[in-house]
Amino acid sequence: MNKPASSDGTVGKALETLDMVAELGRPVRFTELLAMSPHPKATLYRLLQTLTNQGMLAYDEARQTYSPGLRLVRLAHFAWRQSSLAPIARPHLDALAAAVGETVHLAQMDRGQVLYVDKRNAVDPIEMFSQAGKVGPGYCTGVGKAIMAHLEGEARQNAINQQAFFRHTNTTLTTTEALEAELDEIRSEGVAFDREEHEPGIICIAAPILTEGGRVLGALSVTTSTSRQSLEQLSDLRPKVQSTAIKIAETAEVWQFPT
Known part of the structure; x- marks a missing residue:
């Protein structure tokens, strides 16, 4: 069942999308995320593109899957050390x-x-x-x-x-x-x-x-x-x-x- 849409604007939507990818614990296809997401297809695609461009997600063109990006891993490491x-x-x-x-x-x-x-x-x-x-x-x-x-x-x-x-x-x-x-x-x-x-x-x-x-x-x-x-x-x-x-x-x- 889809989660309710975030009330925190674009940033909230992007973080929810990151959560979805991370919680699955494996590379995930767009169609899987779309089935879980509260957002329309076009909105979800834009969020994924932005997150990928920013290094928060990585996209495997051969498998057509998304997974956590190295920038996210680096931030997680800093958070682990500090918080x-x-x-x-x-x-x-x-x-x-x-x-x-x-x-x-x-x-x-x-x-x-x-x-x-x-x-x-x-x-x-x-x-x-x-x-x-x-x-x-x-x-x-x-x-x-x-x-x-x-x-x-x-x-x-x-x-x-x-x-x-x-x-x-x-x-x-x-x-x-x-x-x-x-x-x-x-x-x-x-x-x-x-x-x-x-x-x-x-x-x-x-x-x-x-x-x-x-x-x-x-x-x-x-x-x-x-x-x-x-x-x-x-x-x-x-x-x-x-x-x-x-x-x-x-x-x-x-x-x-x-x-």
């Missing part, structure tokens, strides 16, 4: 991963969804959805709930309103009321858990990364499989997870990480 927690958090994630031997995730929130900005695989890796650069749901992931629990007022409500509440497993939270109740508990307890809410057999403990003033920058988690550990065993990692989150926040404060 992502990943470079700041790297040594702390390395230390935590070495200490626990399980998968470690670092995430930030974008429009109510979780953006995984870095990951350390377990000593014995397990198959799971999350990868650096991937976007996941906020309401059924430990990192997503840890972040939302520490958002304030309107920001928290906006994030909740952006959740799809699709039932991924039998333990997925599927209502606003259930999510709000858990967020209150997480804010009180200081950590969040994924109780196989997004993927069967995958559990995690997560902690928010908070500035001294209480602003939430992101979250980190230790993730494993129910075949290896229980939620009770993960709970024992609370001190390590929380202390790592504090170290990342302190480093971010020194580097004046952007709001």
